[in-house]
Amino acid sequence: MRRRAEPGGSSGEDLGRLLRELAPRVLGALLRRYDDFDACEDALQEAMLAATVQWPVDGVPEHPRAWLITVAARRFIDQIRSERARRDRETVSASRELPDALVVPGPDERVPRDHDDTLTLLFLCCHPALTPASQVALTLRAVGGLTTAEVASAFLVPEATMGPRISRAKQRIRATDTTLRAPAYAERLGAVLHVLYLVFNEGYTATCGPDLHRPDLSTEAIRLTRAIHRALPDDGEVAGLLALMLLTDARRAARTDAEGGLIPLAEQDRLRWDAGLIEEGTRLVTDAMLRCPLGPYQLQAAIACLHVQVPDVADTDWRQIRFLYRLLCRIAPNPMATLNHAIAVAMTDGPGAGLAMLSTLAADDRMARHHRLVATRAHLRELAGDTAAAREDYLLAARRTASLPEQRFLRARADRLAPLGGPASTGHARDAVGG
Incomplete structure (x- = not known):
């Protein structure tokens, strides 16, 4: 029918x-x-x-x-x-046989309508034989539905480089045992959560292209994380990741103007935030932190809670956020956590203290050429009154990002600091990288 x-x-x-x-x-x-x-x-x-x-x-x-x-x-x-x-063979290879009596199921046969094989595909893409980068690339291609060209753009590499990389990942999976048993699911959970986190981030703030958002990616990442949470309701980090996604996605409608331009967190209309997602995310992370060992996704969700639970940006509890970032850097050190920690330090101890922390990241190869490091430095320099250096950094950050909305936002910040322009803004540090 x-x-x-x-x-x-x-x-x-x-x-x-x-x-x-x-x-x-x-x-x-x-x-x-x-x-x-x-x-x-x-x-x-x-x-x-x-x-x-x-x-x-x-x-x-x-x-x-x-x-x-x-x-x-x-x-x-x-x-x-x-x-x-x-x-002229009976089988494609000696190692794989298809039963002669194979019956292809009809539309209503052998396939429950509520069964979803996407999770199986996701865990397969996160095979331990693959590097983390290959896991993400294959997931974006197979689960996220991106073309090879779009995946290449997300990784800032040519399509001619990404195509063979994805092919090699599939070949490596095929050369190993691809039967997923219970231990395999447990062993791969950490990799799967990391991949979902990266897919969500790519959907929430696309690394390239004309649009700030890729809602298809962020929505699919939330859907899959919900499915894992239903299967593992007592896992604190699964709950923490889902909470982080919901609390972040709750602000999506307020992050762009009518022309698709980026609106930073400090300037967003908080009445446009999704109260239902905020309530659900807050409940999830609160429950997880009360009964489960503390993990990095729970900490990030708790920080997101502190940002969305106040009616005005001036009420943000930066001291609590600084403490949570310090804890995050201790249990799961990474340069992006350090970058955000520096922002919180700047908001509590002044822009000079934040800039001192940023200087340590300049030697990190993962961050040295990242536009967010330069954009954050620009904003802290602006707060410190060094508008000439801030303007140069805004322009440099704009050149380093492939996202058109971020380019326009950063150039607008630079234009505002032109020699004949008006006084520097006194907005908070997160303005540098958007909301």
Whole structure:
């Protein structure tokens, strides 16, 4: 049975959104059955192409995911049979056999409508044989649905570099045991949470392109983290990561103006923040910190709570935030945590103290050329009254980011400090990197 399309067929935008949502779930189901990343991706692409041709004419099937799995499975079997005929073999390889009695399920058979294979796909992409960078790249490609070119842009490398990197990651997975058992899920949980954190960040503040947000990525990261939290409700770090995402995403509507320009945290209309997400995130992190060992995601969520629970930026408890960042740097040291700690120190002890902390990051290769380090330094120099140096740093930061909204924001800050311009702003340090 089909849901009939409206006269003239479903809109291309709605159909594209549905297919993007279903793609990782279908790919996960195919991999669970056939264990061949490249062939399953090819079969999925053929099924999606068939859907874009058939559904606008015949209507969307009642169970579109099962329809795609059925069509993709048939395409996969056709590929195997074609390969068999070409090589005149009964199997594609000596190590993998497909049962002759394989029955391709129909739309209503053997595939529960509420089953979601995306988590299986996510844990597979976080295979321990891969480097963290390859795990993120493969997840963005397979789960997030980004093109190879978009993944390359997120990593600031050419597409010609990223394509082989993703191919090597898939080949490495195929060369190892890809059967996911309970221990494998437990061993990979830390990597999975880190990848979801990075995918969410890429969706919340895109590293390149004309838009500040990639809502499809941040929404999918939240959905998958919710699924893991349902499976592991007593894990404090899973709850902490979900809380962090919700508390951060709650501010999304207020982060851009009508033209898509970036609005920093200090200038956002707090009435536009999502009170429901703030309440849920606060409840999650409070409960986790009361009953679970403290972890970095819980600490970051607690900091996010302190930012969103006050009615005005002037009421922000910077001393408490400084304490939490100091704790975060102790249990999970990384340069971005140090950068944010320096901002909190500047707000409590003055811009000079913050600038002194930033100077230690300049020697860190991970941060030396990062635009956020230069943007933060620019703002602290502006607060300290060194407007000429601040202006140069704003312009340098604008040159180092591939995000067009951030470029415009940073150049506007620099223009404000032009020699014939008005007095320097006295906004707080987070203005330098947006909200």
